[in-house]
Amino acid sequence: MRDKTKIIMDVDTGSDDAVALMMAMLSEDIELLGVTTVNGNLEVALTTENTLRMVEFCGKQDTVKVYRGAEYPLASTLLPTTGQSLLPIPIRESIAKADYHHATHIPTPSFTIHEEKESAVVWLINTLLSSEDGEITLVPVGPMTNIALAMRADPRIIPKIREIVMMAGGIEANETPSAEFNVWVDPEAMEIVLQSGCKITMCTLDATHTAYLTSDDAERIRSIGTKESDMCADLILKYGSTGDLSNVLDEIHRIPIHDALAVCSVVHPDVLNTIYCDCHTDIGRSFAYGTTIVDRRNLSGDRPKNCYFSLSADRQKFVDWIVEVLEKDKAQKNA
Ligand code: BDR
Numbered sequence: 001m002r003d004k005t006k007i008i009m010d011v012d013t014g015s016d017d018a019v020a021l022m023m024a025m026l027s028e029d030i031e032l033l034g035v036t037t038v039n040g041n042l043e044v045a046l047t048t049e050n051t052l053r054m055v056e057f058c059g060k061q062d063t064v065k066v067y068r069g070a071e072y073p074l075a076s077t078l079l080p081t082t083g084q085s086l087l088p089i090p091i092r093e094s095i096a097k098a099d100y101h102h103a104t105h106i107p108t109p110s111f112t113i114h115e116e117k118e119s120a121v122v123w124l125i126n127t128l129l130s131s132e133d134g135e136i137t138l139v140p141v142g143p144m145t146n147i148a149l150a151m152r153a154d155p156r157i158i159p160k161i162r163e164i165v166m167m168a169g170g171i172e173a174n175e176t177p178s179a180e181f182n183v184w185v186d187p188e189a190m191e192i193v194l195q196s197g198c199k200i201t202m203c204t205l206d207a208t209h210t211a212y213l214t215s216d217d218a219e220r221i222r223s224i225g226t227k228e229s230d231m232c233a234d235l236i237l238k239y240g241s242t243g244d245l246s247n248v249l250d251e252i253h254r255i256p257i258h259d260a261l262a263v264c265s266v267v268h269p270d271v272l273n274t275i276y277c278d279c280h281t282d283i284g285r286s287f288a289y290g291t292t293i294v295d296r297r298n299l300s301g302d303r304p305k306n307c308y309f310s311l312s313a314d315r316q317k318f319v320d321w322i323v324e325v326l327e328k329d330k331a332q333k334n335a
């Protein structure tokens, strides 16, 4: 019997979150203990619905329960905004109504299951407190609101956490000229998590942009010939149709499936090329609000290092892992 890594995912599903969830549910190396949802790509009612859709699509509704989390970021909705502002800070309430992936409904055929009654933060705290120290890895791939709330509400969870492997941040940016989306939605929450003392691996935009997929990769995945591989290919192409990097790089249509790379790095840490360093979030509410500040040259001197920050990732290893997870799942179902 192989040892599985026990994880909890925190998601804002979102089409790349959906691929990440599918991989976590189907990988034989992972035990997914539950999923919490958060406002981000969509308002939380819809990220929750999309998460339930994916759980049911993968047939995991008996073992993978879904807990609804925060509706708004911790503090950024309190910003005074004018619409006339020169600052790159839109009206934060609009975040909760946005649809960043044109993914209002993940296109699964049926949807009959329900979220749990317990809230995400209460479930996170109770589950972590009743676990062994260092037993559970958290994999947040949306804004850090739920994780920060849980840490603030009950800091006894912190030593319980084995590691936090997050998709967030980067020197690269995709929301403002300097901020990555998950950090930008809730910068204060990100800073709370970064300074928590937990072991943190940051699967950044710099990593996900180097580990992009192509439409050929999507077709390779589809050719596995299961309903899951078909859905996975559709989700990759759907994400690719909402935004890609070809305009800033070259003519290749590059599709970064950010959140699934974070899941891959839980079982294959060497897929990420990381440096251990001091890392912060700008919470100064000016041009750089939500920027990841990464001390690559150790300029902060004595400040403790807190983060394995990824500078790049191994694209081929990532794509091959997705194919392997889906092929093994197919073999197991046919056995
Ligand atoms: C991150 O932002 C979200 O839109 C994606 O789901 C991913 O988690 C990438 O910046």
Ligand code: CA
Binding pocket: 011, 012, 013, 014, 016, 017, 040, 041, 141, 142, 259
């Ligand atoms: Ca996400």
